Amino acid sequence: MSIEVKNISKSYGAQKALDEVSFSVKKGEIVGFLGPNGAGKSTLMKILTTFISADEGSASVNGNDVIESPKLVQQSVGYLPEHNPLYLDLYVREYLAFNADVYKIAKSRIEEVIKLTGLSPESHKKIGQLSKGYRQRVGLATALLHDPEVLILDEPTTGLDPNQLVEIRNVIKNVGKDKTVFLSTHIMQEVEAICDRVIIIDKGKIVTDKQLTKLVSEEKDQIIEVEFDKSIQETILSTLPYLKNANNSHDNIWELTFATEEDMRSKVFDFAKDNGLKTLQMSLKNKNLEQIFREKTQK
Structure with missing residues (x-):
């Protein structure tokens, strides 16, 4: 296993940040680690990268225990923290050369990671002159410099515009x-x-x-988006059979979630007719990851 976490717990005073967390990640997997603010994500990543230690449990990266063999863990991990620490007064190549010296690797690797992360157009500039997107690329290039087997990325796309998001996404998929x-x-x-x-x-x-495809396919709930010709109270919608949730997204558009695999569109149409309403549009939607995330973390 590339990452092995067993019964990890960590507390900050009376607050328990991690409570007997266990999972493993196989070599070659790309795993999304999700959770609300304060759920414990950054704490676990800091444990895996040897920045802090757990109160209980054990963790290893590439077979190296994070407590017993921290240097070996650091050598095999590329880490991009949430707040990307950079020396803004250094030029891009100068900063990467500094890190290459730290890792004691050949300077030829610098040009490789510049090309890999798409830094070439801006590599002649000081880091302080770069946009947020290119600064993230510098952080990724630094994490990749020593050719680690495992990449641990904490909020790598925070604060990026839509174009930068796509660029960084492609870099991550590529590596x-x-x-x-x-x-x-x-x-x-x-x-x-x-x-x-x-x-x-x-x-x-x-x-x-779970595997992403399995997580989405296992969700049996059915979501119908419907627009009525006039406003309606949620209490009236509650008479619909199998209705699990009704969300008024905007104006007279409702997102209705039903706890059944039966196609409920005809029932919604009949409901509108019985209540003197017209359906201006209606569509069947698949539940996406955002909806699943809300359900899992709002109980």
């Missing part, structure tokens, strides 16, 4: 072809586009750990 990637993010579309598997943590406990 993930021959490395294990364990990434934390709040952007569900990123997970759906990049990851093979999803682990969801809430209040320090793992609540879901």
Whole structure:
């Protein structure tokens, strides 16, 4: 296993950040690590990268225990923390050369990671002159510099615009072809586009750990988006059979979730007719990862 976590617990005073967390990640997997703010994501990533130690349990990366063999773990991990630490007064190549010296690797590797992360157009500049997207690329290039077997990325796309998101996503997918990637993010579309598997943590406990395709396909609930010609009270909608949730997204458009595999569109149409309403549009929607995430973390 590339990553092995067994019964990890960590507390900050009276607050329990991690509560007997266990999972493993196989070599070559791209795993999305999701959870609300304060769920314990960054704490676990800091444990895996030897920045802090757990109170209980054990963890290993590439077979190396994070407590007994921290140097070996650091050598085999590329880490991009949430707040990407960079020396803004250094030029891109100068900064990468500094890190190459730390890792005692050949300077030829610098040009390889510049090309791999798409830094070439901006590599002649000081880091302080770069956009947020290119600074993230510098962070990724640094994490990849020593050619680690495992990449641990904590919120790698925070603060990026839509174009930058796509660029960084493509970089991660590209490097993930021959490395294990364990990434934390709040952007569900990123997970759906990049990851093979999803682990969801809430209040320090793992609540879901499944392959992404299986997680979505297992959801039996049915979602229908319908627009009525006039407003309607939610209490009236509650008379619909199998109705699990009714969300008024905007104006007279409702997102109705039914706890059944039966196609409920005809029932919604009949309901509208019986209540003097017209359906201006109606469509069947698949439940996406964002909806599953909300359900798993709002109980």
